[in-house]
Amino acid sequence: MTVRQRHEVAEAETWDLRDLFRTPSNWEAAVEEIPEILPEVTKWKGFVTESGQSLRAALTAREAVMVRLQRITHYAMLGEAGDAADPENQERAARASSLAASVHAELQFIDNEIMTLDEDTLDEFLLEDRQLRTFERYLRHQMQKRAYQLPDAAEAVFAGMGEVLDAPYGIYERSRTSDLVFPDIPLETGGTHPLTYNSFPEVEASQDTAFRRTGTDVFYGALGGYESTYAAVYQTEVRRQVLEARMRGYDSVTEMLLMPQQVTPELYHRQLDTIFTELAPHMRRFARLKKEVLGLEAMTFADLKAPLDPDYAPKMSFEEASRTIVEALRPLGPDYGALMERAVSERWVDYADNAGKRSGAFCANPYGVHPYLLLTWHQSMQDAFTLAHELGHAGHFALASEHQRAANVQSSLYFIEAPSTLNELLLSRYLLDHAEDERMKRWVLLQSLGTYYHNFVTHLLEGEFQRRVYALAEKDTPLTAVRLNEVKLTVLREFWGDEVEIPDYAGRTWMRQPHYYMGLYPYTYSAGLSISTAVMKRMQEDPDTAEQWLEVLKTGGSKTPLELVEDAGLDMAAGTPIQEAVDYVGSVIEQLEHAFTGKDE
Known part of the structure; x- marks a missing residue:
């Protein structure tokens, strides 16, 4: 039994990242575009809380940038989740992480200015601007955090160091x-059985007691290193x-x-x-x-x-x-x-079993596209419960995305x-x-x-x-x-x-x-x-x-x-x-x- 490489996996078993970006070149272009559209948000610096309309405009502009950034980071993250051993996937993931950190730092001023608002003024803004009410939960939550807010310069440092802190x-x-890397599991009948991080759940659930116990010893023994x-x-x-x-x-x-x-x-x-x-x-x-x-x-x-x-x-x-x-x-x-x-049916799900794939299962939700699901299929009815x-x-994400704004x-x-x-x-x-x-x-x-x-x-x-x-x-x-x-x-x-x-x-x-x-x-x-x-x-x-x-x-x-x-x-x-x-x-x-x-x- 050998573990397949990503290029050996049938396309139908993998997710279709083209719904995010048709090609890696399109992704590159989107990355380059982010600095160009940031001024649409940063122009509100110092004016975020001037009125209910300016507050809504600043939040809406930031939301548009964050939705684009989300597509960029998901494309990179999902690529690496499918095959973390691929150097190109590693590089894209690192670049996306760095870009996200810099954008968050650049736009931190919005939250800082929101926290200067008092409750009465916010209530007035919400009363005057009905469209601003779609941001109300976010705004109320930010107000709750005000007591724990650091000086603006310190908050900017935190935001700018996001990549390092994460x-x-x-x-x-x-x-x-x-x-x-795990050693093979020795078998009582002679020979060995390959062991990977993703295949260990099969070992844990094996009906062969000797194999299960030996495999568990091997797995945790390797972790000890x-x-x-x-x-x-x-x-x-x-x-x-x-x-x-x-x-x-x-x-x-x-x-x-x-x-x-x-x-x-x-x-x-x-x-x-x-x-x-x-x-x-x-x-x-x-x-x-x-x-x-x-x-x-x-x-x-x-x-x-x-x-x-x-x-x-x-x-x-x-x-x-x-x-x-x-x-x-x-x-x-x-x-x-x-x-x-x-x-x-539309390849939202990546269920292949290949080397370098992230273990476990998750669902990612890039707003405005559709969710992406990752798991590893072992031809078992038990896998149906994970799916x-x-x-x-x-x-949940799809319905919420359809009926709610990104925030x-x-x-x-x-x-x-x-x-x-x-x-x-x-x-x-x-x-x-x-x-x-x-x-x-x-x-x-x-x-x-x-x-x-x-x-x-x-x-x-x-x-x-x-x-x-x-x-x-x-x-x-x-x-x-x-x-x-x-x-x-x-x-x-x-x-x-x-x-x-x-x-x-x-x-x-x-x-x-x-x-x-x-x-x-x-x-x-x-x-x-x-x-x-x-x-x-x-x-x-x-x-x-x-x-x-x-x-x-x-x-x-x-x-x-x-x-x-x-x-x-x-x-x-x-x-x-x-x-x-x-x-x-x-x-x-x-x-x-x-x-x-x-x-x-």
């Missing part, structure tokens, strides 16, 4: 995709955030990172506390079930993702999965279905994972309803549990790790590889208790997560899934809920996350959706216990 994430990604470097990179990222929070006068770095999400520290801590405490007993019960069914002498860290029905692994092509997902999402209406059909998830992001498309991270996880839940429901035998139903239940495992366990434990890391960083504790490993081990062992043997190498799990370079992102997966679980329940009780949900998606980021949740008919502040989602996980595990052992409790 370097830890770039270094981490470049290392993961280009430099990280990079842990000091990765720790230094991650510590730089965390240290930068802590220092900035102190400079700006925040009570904590957590408060600073939550402000863009428009979420209170109380809600953040409750989300983590509730799930970490209430979910653990359910998952330990699942670990016991897996140990019993697989006949394992011990349940180890390497067995957590082992298939519970190892002889049953339905295969599915990308084309078949696409058709199935479109059918599964019919409850969301014909227009949403047509959007999904476009995504899978459904990313299509959920695509549907109002992006919703809070606290809400962002709700549309994606709802699609997974709808796919599970569809497959359960159309399963032809009990074994298939059992498999679908396992995949449904997999949705919760990924968002409620994997990302929840990452969120808890982050919380503890920031607590250490606030005390200026050095974040060495040894200390980071210890923190991760403690989190894993506290959650799984005595039901799972957690070896020391599992402490390196933190090295696998790029989300740590995206602020307080990991915990938001559990928030999104709590919301989508409640919405799914309401949809089953009242089909009209689907139309209400689509209206929420069209709202984009023009409202706060709790306002969006309220528009969906939920009350996140009460905490009920979180507890309901945890209880649902328990019910799925009970069904699996009955399906595999015949036991009823």
Whole structure:
């Protein structure tokens, strides 16, 4: 088995970046054009808040530049995501990053001048200029940040150094995709099996216990050769955030990172506390079930993702999965279905498996074009859930882009994972309803549990790790590889208790997560899934809920996350959706216990 190079991949398996720019030459021309159009914005320097009309004109001009810049950066970023080993992709990505930093620095004056406004004057502007109201959420948010604003010169330095300040994430990604090399996995039958970063999920989910455990040892052993470097990179990222929070006068770095999400520290801590405490007993019960069914002498860290029905692994092509997902999402209406059909048929999705490709999955949203989705297809029905998830992001972004101006498309991270996880839940429901035998139903239940495992366990434990890391960083504790490993081990062992043997190498799990370079992102997966679980329940009780949900998606980021949740008919502040989602996980595990052992409790 050899890993294909990018040029060996069929075009149909890759995304079509020509929708952004027809040729690299067109991209070059767009890069050259940016300095030429900046004066349309900079001419407002010193006059941004002169009137409501000047404020709207300055914001509109900046928005036009940022939309063009977004296309430029996405073209470069997506090219590198598809093949980070390509020197041309690397060069374009570096140039785009540098250009973005310089533009942000050049246009920082707009936010600086907005923060000189008082609330009464802003209210007058909004009353006088109806078109300015489309920027109201942005303006209100900027006013909230005023208390933490630095002098203009300092803000200009921060903006101008964006490329440098964001370097830890770039270094981490470049290392993961280009430099990280793994030895082959030795096989009991002789010979070896190749191992890459992107192929490791297949190893984790292998039905061969010896191969799975050996492959996990090899993977984390190889990571160990990079842990000091990765720790230094991650510590730089965390240290930068802590220092900035102190400079700006925040009570904590957590408060600073939550402000863009428009979420209170109380809600953040409750989300983590509730799930970490209430979910653990359910998952330990699942670990016991897996140990019993697989006949394992011990349940180890390497067995957590082992298939519970190892002889049953339905295969599915990308084309078949696409058709199935479109059918599964019919409850969301014909227009949403047509959007999904476009995504899978018009090369919005890059699902090839090739060397140099970024691991994991994501959905990018260049405004005015269409979303782009990345994942790696392994011909498994399980991949269909990843595709459904990313299509959920695509549907959300596309609807918001259609109904909102660019400044109002992006919703809070606290809400962002709700549309994606709802699609997974709808796919599970569809497959359960159309399963032809009990074994298939059992498999679908396992995949449904997999949705919760990924968002409620994997990302929840990452969120808890982050919380503890920031607590250490606030005390200026050095974040060495040894200390980071210890923190991760403690989190894993506290959650799984005595039901799972957690070896020391599992402490390196933190090295696998790029989300740590995206602020307080990991915990938001559990928030999104709590919301989508409640919405799914309401949809089953009242089909009209689907139309209400689509209206929420069209709202984009023009409202706060709790306002969006309220528009969906939920009350996140009460905490009920979180507890309901945890209880649902328990019910799925009970069904699996009955399906595999015949036991009823």
